[in-house]
Amino acid sequence: MNIRPSRYRDFPGIKEIFAVAFTEEYQRREVDIVRRIEKIRAVYPVVKLLSCFPNPYQHLFTVHVAEEDGRIAGLVQMSPRNHYGTRWHIDNIAVHPDFRGKGVAQALLQSVFEYYSQRGGLRYTLEVDASNQPAIKLYEKTGFRRYSTLYYYKLAPKQLAKFRDKDSLTLPPHVRPRVASDRDALWELYEETIPSYIRLVEERSPSDFSMTPVQLALEQVKKSTKRSEALHFVVEDPHRRCLVASIDLYAQHRALPHVVQFILHPAYGDMAEQLLTYALHQAAQISINPVLIGSFESQRAKRDAIQALGFKKVTSDFLMVRDNAETILLPQTAPAEKAKDGFFNPVTLNKHPGS
Template identity: 25%
Template structure:
């Protein structure tokens, strides 16, 4: 490690750091991608506006405690870089690296300072078992940084854009969705099962979603409502219910912009056995967007969902960006199965592990042979005794035998004694 990188101090962000980061400018705040640099500047402006409430929420346990998980690297009183992380699931077993930037004006290396920021998060956030991030495939410096710190490719992500003209054409026909229902907390079990079935096991264990991830508490609902009001957006969520199997087979979450200042966005999940739902759900979203200003719709697909990419290409969507999802485990091994609680174990399950694995095999030595073995051992010990002791033992035994015989001979009836 270079000598100038050893005196770097990494700490949580403070309000005075926002001025220092903003003074760096887009030319010196390097993130490896010009688009990311613009997003970082916008993020710093939002943090400056809401720093007080976010700092207050981070002081005590609450669902929004980790909203301000931002750390900065400082060397000789100058900011070298920053990193923002956030929990990815409800149990906080997986954390996501949202953005990382290095201040090139102070001569900081993107790889060196970035590695220090990553390692600090790995050690500081002890509850994180897995780390997740997504990088643009053209961002070579960020890809090299993550690969150097143990991140492995998880899935390739393709971002699509559907033009407003295509959406207007899709909205002309009626979708075949008879069991389309709005999403609520009561449907968390169904949505969890759909999410589990729609991804491969490796991605599933990295995401580590639980039923609570598909529920919204009052605090989150209030925060999401405030965010939608500030961004002038509205979220519409619905899912398709299969009455025969009593399962959710498809869902979408549409984020519509009310003033047309930014494109609409949506998340689409379909069960692998019901791929015919893709065009129907796209048609449903196109009809919903007719009530909002005309604009394009952005969606994403991963490489383990080839049917979705085929449908997007058929309707006329255009690929606008390619990303690479990467993950890193801080454990030596990821567990595919859930952790077993001792409270859920039944008595037969506990005793099952104490039963012998097979029938016992009988030995060749019988009881009679065992008795003969002990008799021979006692006889050998007696013969091995000293001659004087053997003679003494024999004389003592003879004396006892004679006395017993004499006693038996002296015994006479009482009549004869008289």
């Protein structure tokens, strides 16, 4: 069996595996996965070019395949989840039914652990449907542990339509569009809001809260071509001079769901419903599509508000984590630039001192 990064000629096999393994799962999130793969194939030279240098789309389609007798037996799709590329997320893994139960998935995972560990990967994460026993067993066998639970909710278009009416909306106080200089305040909000055990795994740094010029330009292009709009809001507490919430809304002009990302300081939990109502009102101005939102199990106020506004739970996923066993994180002393970010340099332990 040959495990390697995917090529253009692998697309028929890749599409077949995605169709067999993921159609149902993605449908629950209102995504036509086969169509998405076809679209990536149509622009593959551009995707390949973008994969060669750092940019927001560098890992749009980072797939490794297992090839057996000229057939694509399985695939794994990965993406980095932090600025420094120390945390890699397994977006998808699947094996063609003809090849299941023969160790293909296990071999694919071992191969990508090796590949990305050589490129600075320190930690691997994934989300798996809590009812997917074969996959959970596979992950446990390859060193992942269950870490937390994530809930995903969907609001039906009919429900979203109710948020269109401006008269019924009380504008939350101190809401304003996010600006580039909010980066450090957003980092502080994140540090105070997300429990430390989740932050430890997410391995984010202040750089992850920057809006790069490339990102902003791409959002403008999408807006001008009427594909989607990205709206970024923050909420300030003017007395304490800090941010208490951030809302990122990725709203679609097309037949795709809107996505809301929402961070709210637990001390301001009472504002959850009002802020989400505001976000839904904004989404409803753009188009009446389904809306998706996720929440960790610890985010009680957010979940209560989500349910009160008519969202229905679509999945409960386990967040699973696997550390690169040969590395630990130690506080660094230099260089100053990274220390400012609160980021720790990886230190590789020598398994055989003196060898």
